[in-house]
Amino acid sequence: MTLLVQKFGGTSVGSVERIKAVARRIAANKNMGKELVIVVSAMGHTTDELTGLAQAISSNPPQREMDMLLATGEQVSIALLSIALNELGVQARSMTGSQVGIVTESSHGRARILEVRTERIKALVEEGQVVVVAGFQGTSLSSGGTAEITTLGRGGSDTSAVALATALNAEACEIYTDVPGVLTTDPRKVQEAQLMSTLSCDEMLELASLGAAVLHPRAVELARNYGVTLKVKSSWTDEPGTTLTSKSKRSQNRIGLELGRPVDGLELVDKQAVLGLSHIPDKPGVAADLFEKLSNQGVNVDLIIQATHEGNSNDITFTVDESELENARKICENVLQKIGGDLVSQSEMTKLSISGAGIMGRPGIAATLFDTLSRKGINLRLIATSEVKVSCVINSSLGAKGLRAVSEAFELDENQVKINPEVQGLGEPEVRGVALDQAQAQVSVRGVPDKPGTAAALCSALAEAGISLDGIVQSERQQKDGSRDISFTLKKNDRQQAGNALSPLLAKWPGSQIKDGPAITRVSAVGAGMPATPGTAARMFRSLANAKINIAMIATSEIRTSCVVAKADGLAALQAVHNCFELGAKEE
Ligand code: ASP
Ligand code: MG
Numbered sequence: 237m238t239l240l241v242q243k244f245g246g247t248s249v250g251s252v253e254r255i256k257a258v259a260r261r262i263a264a265n266k267n268m269g270k271e272l273v274i275v276v277s278a279m280g281h282t283t284d285e286l287t288g289l290a291q292a293i294s295s296n297p298p299q300r301e302m303d304m305l306l307a308t309g310e311q312v313s314i315a316l317l318s319i320a321l322n323e324l325g326v327q328a329r330s331m332t333g334s335q336v337g338i339v340t341e342s343s344h345g346r347a348r349i350l351e352v353r354t355e356r357i358k359a360l361v362e363e364g365q366v367v368v369v370a371g372f373q374g375t376s377l378s379s380g381g382t383a384e385i386t387t388l389g390r391g392g393s394d395t396s397a398v399a400l401a402t403a404l405n406a407e408a409c410e411i412y413t414d415v416p417g418v419l420t421t422d423p424r425k426v427q428e429a430q431l432m433s434t435l436s437c438d439e440m441l442e443l444a445s446l447g448a449a450v451l452h453p454r455a456v457e458l459a460r461n462y463g464v465t466l467k468v469k470s471s472w473t474d475e476p477g478t479t480l481t482s483k484s485k486r487s488q489n490r491i492g493l494e495l496g497r498p499v500d501g502l503e504l505v506d507k508q509a510v511l512g513l514s515h516i517p518d519k520p521g522v523a524a525d526l527f528e529k530l531s532n533q534g535v536n537v538d539l540i541i542q543a544t545h546e547g548n549s550n551d552i553t554f555t556v557d558e559s560e561l562e563n564a565r566k567i568c569e570n571v572l573q574k575i576g577g578d579l580v581s582q583s584e585m586t587k588l589s590i591s592g593a594g595i596m597g598r599p600g601i602a603a604t605l606f607d608t609l610s611r612k613g614i615n616l617r618l619i620a621t622s623e624v625k626v627s628c629v630i631n632s633s634l635g636a637k638g639l640r641a642v643s644e645a646f647e648l649d650e651n652q653v654k655i656n657p658e659v660q661g662l663g664e665p666e667v668r669g670v671a672l673d674q675a676q677a678q679v680s681v682r683g684v685p686d687k688p689g690t691a692a693a694l695c696s697a698l699a700e701a702g703i704s705l706d707g708i709v710q711s712e713r714q715q716k717d718g719s720r721d722i723s724f725t726l727k728k729n730d731r732q733q734a735g736n737a738l739s740p741l742l743a744k745w746p747g748s749q750i751k752d753g754p755a756i757t758r759v760s761a762v763g764a765g766m767p768a769t770p771g772t773a774a775r776m777f778r779s780l781a782n783a784k785i786n787i788a789m790i791a792t793s794e795i796r797t798s799c800v801v802a803k804a805d806g807l808a809a810l811q812a813v814h815n816c817f818e819l820g821a822k823e824e
Pocket of ligand 1: 245246277278283309371372389390391392393394
């Protein structure tokens with residue numbers, strides 16, 4: 237028999253009528269012979285309402301009491317759904333997180349799941365019962381040995397469902413919600429957005445805000461790490477929805493479920509060359525022209541980063557295979573003859589990358605990577621970050637040393653380390669979806685020392701304050717004193733705290749200062765086929781140039797290309813990019 241875990245969100249159980257409809261759906265599946273474990277959220281806006289009640293009493297209620305309060309929301313919906321199922325003649329039993337044995341960390345309000353005990357559920361399922369489990373909650377065994385109610389953080393019942401599917405070895409985990417699945421972009425911004433029938437968990441994570449609007453990212457992380465088939469479907473129709481896939485079925489230790497290794501891959505690619513163009517005009521079409529010419533000549537570009545400096549000129553740095561360096565140099569020289577600017581290039585470079593779903597939201601990971609390399613005296617020529625990957629370009633002569641140090645730092649075994657792996661993503665679409673991230677701020681730190689440890693120090697200071705960076709860009713140009721600029725984007729809400737976190741460092745670097753960029757937004761194109769398809773970035777840049785949109789910053793990673801543009805251009809940029817990769821629904 238096949239066991240399925242099905243999760244129904246707050247809207248799907250928002251009223252008595254809807255609870256009855258969900259019960260009918262579950263009954264139909266049960267009658268088809270499926271073994272079912274159901275996870276539900278609190279009805280409608282219950283969690284917000286409960287939070288409001290607490291806030292009406294205190295602006296700073298104890299976290300323990302908040303968990304006690306919020307966990308009641310799910311307790312209502314599991315009971316009502318079980319009553320509805322029993323009314324339909326389906327044997328059902330509701331269970332809280334504690335009763336099931338969803339064991340979590342003791343941190344209230346954002347606990348991660350350590351273990352799911354399955355004996356009790358399995359026994360009930362074998363009796364033929366449908367087990368209805370409260371999402372979003374668990375139990376911690378606090379230091380004194382007493383069980384406390386914990387919650388996983390807002391949106392956490394998706395994570396409860398995937399954790400149960402993992403522990404029960406379920407055939408699949410189906411998330412029923414009020415949207416038909418995962419769309420190619422936000423349909424409120426781009427009307428033509430259409431449903432994706434499948435995508436990988438990595439792509440979903442790289443789509444950042446777009447993916448997170450549909451699924452709790454921690455649920456996607458679990459599905460990726462444990463190879464759970466995850467489906468997102470509409471609660472109101474029988475359409476197949478979207479299936480999320482995970483490349484490798486890992487049999488990780490299921491104790492410490494959500495703690496698993498945040499980094500599970502290390503890659504070294506040698507024979508790389510870096511080309512750096514500086515002092516080029518900051519206007520629409522420059523990047524498009526350059527990368528179109530490269531792609532027309534068959535040069536496959538890997539990483540690209542661009543930042544604006546001193547307000548009016550750009551630096552663009554990119555990497556290619558060493559064998560393509562001469563060709564790429566000629567093309568760059570031609571372009572520079574027309575627009576002006578300087579070119580430097582360097583061969584015998586190596587790209588070192590770490591990957592893992594746990595990089596997202598854990599700023600200490602990138603900091604650890606940079607710190608590990610700097611301790612070995614390795615300078616970072618280029619840095620590229622994304623949700624699931626961080627890459628650095630370093631001198632090839634230091635590649636082996638770097639590899640050893642990093643694999644030790646992240647406790648990786650031989651199977652997780654790959655040297656010159658084959659290009660991934662053949663046959664996959666170059667762009668599967670496009671996301672717009674609006675609440676971003678662009679910051680540059682001017683005049684930082686150009687020596688090992690600078691990026692590490694910056695990232696560590698921010699990581700200690702819990703701040704994640706995105707698209708860290710080291711400038712190509714050097715100031716007269718040999719110092720450089722580092723630019724990055726971060727969440728707007730973190731901007732002030734970032735300033736505080738960095739000030740002790742800046743005090744140590746004479747002449748350095750923080751500069752804020754203009755209001756920005758980030759457009760990211762994501763596709764597993766990107767590494768195997770030349771010219772993707774050029775097409776994206778061209779679509780922006782055609783829409784007369786200037787690109788302030790470019791940051792690419794393996795399966796993602798992001799452009800930072802002025803806030804006012806965000807919507808048009810999203811539409812242009814979505815359109816250029818023909819992601820919209822075709823006209824009938
Ligand atoms: N009820 C919780 C919330 O609103 C958990 C969930 O719905 O996933 O955040
Ligand atoms: Mg939700």
